[in-house]
Amino acid sequence: MNALLQYLHVAYVFLMGPVPFLIWTSLAKTIGLLCVVLGLVSYTVYAERRVSSLMQDRLGPNRTGFPTSLLGFKKDWSPFLGGLGQPIADAVKLLLKEDFTPKYVKKFYYWIAPGLGIAAAIISLAVIPFGSTLWGVPMVIANIDAGPLFIFAISSLGVYGIVLAGWSANSKYPFLGAIRSTSQMISYELAMGLSVVPIFLLLGKLNLVEIVDYQVKNGWLLAPGLTAMHPRLPYLSEIVLWFPLAISFITFMISMFAETNRLPFDLPEAETELVGGYHTEYSSMKFALFFLGEYAAMITGSSLVVVLFLGGWTCPWIPDGSTAWYWGLVNIGVFFAKVIALLIFFIFIRWTLPRFRYDQLMTLGWIWFFEIALVNIFLTAGILAFVH
Amino acid sequence: MAYKVPRPKLTFAEKIYLPTVLAGLKITLGHLVRMLRGKTHVIMQYPEEKWDANLPEHYRGAPTLVTDETGRTRCVACQLCEFICPPRAIRIKPGEIPAEDKFAKVEKFPLEFDIDMTRCIYCGMCQEVCPEQAIFLRKDYVFTATSRADMVHNKAKLIELGGVMTGLVHKWNEKK
Numbered sequence: 001m002n003a004l005l006q007y008l009h010v011a012y013v014f015l016m017g018p019v020p021f022l023i024w025t026s027l028a029k030t031i032g033l034l035c036v037v038l039g040l041v042s043y044t045v046y047a048e049r050r051v052s053s054l055m056q057d058r059l060g061p062n063r064t065g066f067p068t069s070l071l072g073f074k075k076d077w078s079p080f081l082g083g084l085g086q087p088i089a090d091a092v093k094l095l096l097k098e099d100f101t102p103k104y105v106k107k108f109y110y111w112i113a114p115g116l117g118i119a120a121a122i123i124s125l126a127v128i129p130f131g132s133t134l135w136g137v138p139m140v141i142a143n144i145d146a147g148p149l150f151i152f153a154i155s156s157l158g159v160y161g162i163v164l165a166g167w168s169a170n171s172k173y174p175f176l177g178a179i180r181s182t183s184q185m186i187s188y189e190l191a192m193g194l195s196v197v198p199i200f201l202l203l204g205k206l207n208l209v210e211i212v213d214y215q216v217k218n219g220w221l222l223a224p225g226l227t228a229m230h231p232r233l234p235y236l237s238e239i240v241l242w243f244p245l246a247i248s249f250i251t252f253m254i255s256m257f258a259e260t261n262r263l264p265f266d267l268p269e270a271e272t273e274l275v276g277g278y279h280t281e282y283s284s285m286k287f288a289l290f291f292l293g294e295y296a297a298m299i300t301g302s303s304l305v306v307v308l309f310l311g312g313w314t315c316p317w318i319p320d321g322s323t324a325w326y327w328g329l330v331n332i333g334v335f336f337a338k339v340i341a342l343l344i345f346f347i348f349i350r351w352t353l354p355r356f357r358y359d360q361l362m363t364l365g366w367i368w369f370f371e372i373a374l375v376n377i378f379l380t381a382g383i384l385a386f387v388h
Numbered sequence: 389m390a391y392k393v394p395r396p397k398l399t400f401a402e403k404i405y406l407p408t409v410l411a412g413l414k415i416t417l418g419h420l421v422r423m424l425r426g427k428t429h430v431i432m433q434y435p436e437e438k439w440d441a442n443l444p445e446h447y448r449g450a451p452t453l454v455t456d457e458t459g460r461t462r463c464v465a466c467q468l469c470e471f472i473c474p475p476r477a478i479r480i481k482p483g484e485i486p487a488e489d490k491f492a493k494v495e496k497f498p499l500e501f502d503i504d505m506t507r508c509i510y511c512g513m514c515q516e517v518c519p520e521q522a523i524f525l526r527k528d529y530v531f532t533a534t535s536r537a538d539m540v541h542n543k544a545k546l547i548e549l550g551g552v553m554t555g556l557v558h559k560w561n562e563k564k
Contacts, residue, residue, distance in 0.1 A: 051420065054419070054423040055416045348417065349413075352409070352415075
């Protein structure tokens with residue numbers, strides 16, 4: 001007994017040492033975040049189907065419950081909205097479907113493409129601060145000093161998944177989708193990168209945790225004065241600075257739509273023009289990976305918007321996790337509530353707007369947003385020079 | 389001479405597009421809210437509610453073989469329906485009625501009568517062409533099977549679907 005206690009003590013001391021502590025907390029955070037995000041992905045798909053049908057005066061998936069009758073209960077459990085078991089049914093269906101690889105594809109690239117697509121979306125989650133602290137552990141997996149740059153670098157790698165899928169499928173529609181995706185990516189990456197420069201001009205740092213800390217103290221970038229503990233009316237200088245920030249928010253949001261291939265910019269998959277776009281030749285779980293990747297990219301993008309513009313995990317009158325562990329959990333909840341609100345906004349937009357024509361998309365990217373973002377940088381710099 | 393397509397004059401709000409996005413959102417969200425408040429009338433929840441009770445008199449469901457009140461399946465295997473069938477869904481193998489039978493003068497009856505429901509287009513030509521009032525399109529329309537072979541209705545199935553139909557002309561009575 002004593003020997004066992006001694007072993008446990010040794011293990012405890014070892015785990016609380018600085019390096020092992022960092023390793024196992026990071027692992028725990030990674031696994032936790034992955035579970036939350038993948039769950040969020042599957043229920044975003046459900047929300048997409050349900051909201052779209054409600055908007056079109058249909059009902060949508062409202063039947064599939066949880067099969068509790070298999071466990072010996074009398075009835076299947078179908079809670080309030082109905083259809084909440086649909087994501088599970090979808091996953092089982094996709095896993096059991098025939099995974100068909102056509103003869104004419106370039107096998108190696110055909111196989112790695114779906115993985116590349118989802119990996120890019122998930123890796124960039126690593127630098128997002130999704131909460132304050134929990135038992136003194138900061139709720140960000142990798143606190144690096146170049147957060148947004150890291151995310152831009154990794155998420156633009158996501159286009160490789162699409163391009164490789166389109167090219168290796170050796171068929172014309174996927175190829176057209178891939179080409180469209182490439183040119184769309186180039187034209188919107190620029191506007192996206194430039195649109196966040198005003199924030200860096202204002203804050204003078206690139207660390208996402210510090211950007212959130214700034215918003216805790218001075219209010220959300222889009223709602224100056226809305227600080228965590230003592231909300232106040234914004235100062236005049238903050239009101240003047242709000243205009244370039246609002247412009248950069250709008251440019252960033254629209255570029256985000258284009259970046260994640262969402263309608264009205266879903267030209268790479270344009271079902272009505274290109275059969276299924278870049279994933280026409282894919283089936284079963286490989287198709288599901290593209291699907292997951294698309295929604296995971298949406299979540300990454302929304303998280304970035306929340307961190308940069310909407311105050312991250314802060315909410316007025318809610319203290320951070322250093323006061324008590326349950327406030328830490330509430331902070332995480334606030335962050336994901338904001339992300340979910342943005343995801344629902346994504347869905348609303350998708351079922352409201354028609355798809356852009358290709359030349360309109362290019363005009364919008366190169367002639368409008370690129371210039372607006374560029375001018376916005378000078379505007380912010382001018383205001384800052386005047387204010388300080 | 390090229391025809392010049394008249395382009396509508398756009399207002400400034402329409403040109404910068406974002407206000408029109410809000411207008412669109414207002415419409416779709418209106419539908420969403422109306423649906424959530426239960427104001428939208430959803431017509432029919434299919435598997436629980438069906439059309440069956442409201443089908444019109446002239447509804448054309450699956451073709452079937454009818455039996456009359458004397459218990460005779462009316463088909464005489466003349467094969468007119470087989471010839472007229474546009475998608476060639478019908479296959480008939482005629483057989484001879486033995487001399488001692490009550491209806492011996494009819495001479496023929498279908499030994500086999502198959503309608504391939506994967507081919508049938510429910511056009512009703514078989515019913516129209518039938519000189520014996522033997523084949524009718526009834527109101528059944530839900531047919532599912534796990535193989536193509538199961539989708540072929542054989543004679544027994546067709547007779548079962550057709551059932552008894554009264555009030556038809558009896559031209560093979562012994563008296564006539």
